Amino acid sequence: MTIFTFSQWVMLALIMAMVVYSLWESDKSKKAVLNGSKTKLKMYKETVMFLWTPTIILLSFTTVGAIDIDQLGMRWHNSIANMLGGLFILIIACAMAYHVFVVKNNVEKRIQLQKEMLVHNWMMPADTQELRWFTLGVSFSAGICEELLFRGFLLSTLTEVTGIVGSIVFTSVMFGLCHVYQGWSNVFRTSVLGLIICTVYLLSDSILIAIALHALLDIYGGVLGFIAHKASGTEIACSKSEVLASDLSQ
Template sequence: MQIQAAEWFMLLLVVAMPVYSLWESDKVKVAIIEGRKTKLRAYKEAIIFLWIPTSVLLALLFSGRLSPSELGLVWQGNLSNWIGAGLVLAVSAYFFYSIYALLSHPEKLDEFRDAAQNSDWMVPATSKELRWFTLGLSVSAGVCEELLFRGFIIGVLGNVFGVILSLVVGSLLFGLCHLYQGWGNVLRTAIIGLVLGIIYILTESLWVAIALHILIDVYGGFIGYALHKTKPVASEPKEAVS
């Protein structure tokens, strides 16, 4: 099977995403910290950034150049699909219980506080930011990144380059797209991408990977919001008594 011109163009767009992230590096982070950009604006820009290449992919899909089955968008109702659905339910239950437990015992959030310092600049701190992060950015990331890095890279190009190579390359590109979170998170995100890719392959459904991706991001947003709401307020130094 040979790659068609439209698929080469789509691949170029996907590769351009981490290249752009490398060029941007920590500019967004610095702008938010310095107050030159709000988190809401950063969320909206990220949503647009994700949907530009995804719109091209969807255009190829609706024009018939790519099929839903190639992207893993056909629910076959087989055992693999239903195991994937069960996994989504199990992860949903775990995240729901975890958030409930943390909100019931705020002191447990201290365990997350140190680990979350590097991402404090990007997680939602207000209810409006939380809505945009969960319903806007998290859903967009789950849909767009899975379509691009799993559905297209693995589902379509895997037929040409092999599933294993496509899985590894897709995971690396996915990780590099998150360079704005720091190099440490690039590795962590690449590993998450690798796991999502394996789940996609084993369950034979991109819907499972999309749902899990959204759940992971929404969970992270709620944890970040809870950390902000329970952040200790530094007490002002007492005046010396003369």
């Protein structure tokens, strides 16, 4: 039977505490933002602190050698897997940039986006300051911290006990539960996303690829949310008029 070291026990406890706190917090932040008792900026700053606290402790353990940095997958080997992973990220980034460009310059697509993102509007950036905090603060922090904690440390540590399949499933579920503030329906979606990112990490042989993918996905969502907020009532009215005119002509 594998016996974890003191540093591993500490990190396991911190990650479980993150999950428990997320379950306890649940939709409290959402209610606070909607009723005006908390600003989005404050929520973003709290999220950044929430993510970096256990991550700094984890990195401190690697600095003193208590946890092997190779366990976190932070090495870049210049292997074919690394290169293909980097190419994959480049393709994803280009596809996202193109989609943002198309949506931004198409009224109908902006209106459709607004409808699709109504559920998440409460947490999406509505002005440039919020956008900076969401992309440069929350998105990069989530990409770095959650990947190091879940796909880096937790996955490799639990693999010693449960095997790779059990570790992947458990890690992805824990990752999903940490996003319960987005609603229970999104816990499943985020768990599936965790499985996908985990697969990318294992295939690319570097946590750096997973970090880049995770951060890109969050930035992409934040930018689309910002664009959705900019879809004005005038655009919606114009769209409805166009639809009505089209129906009458048929």
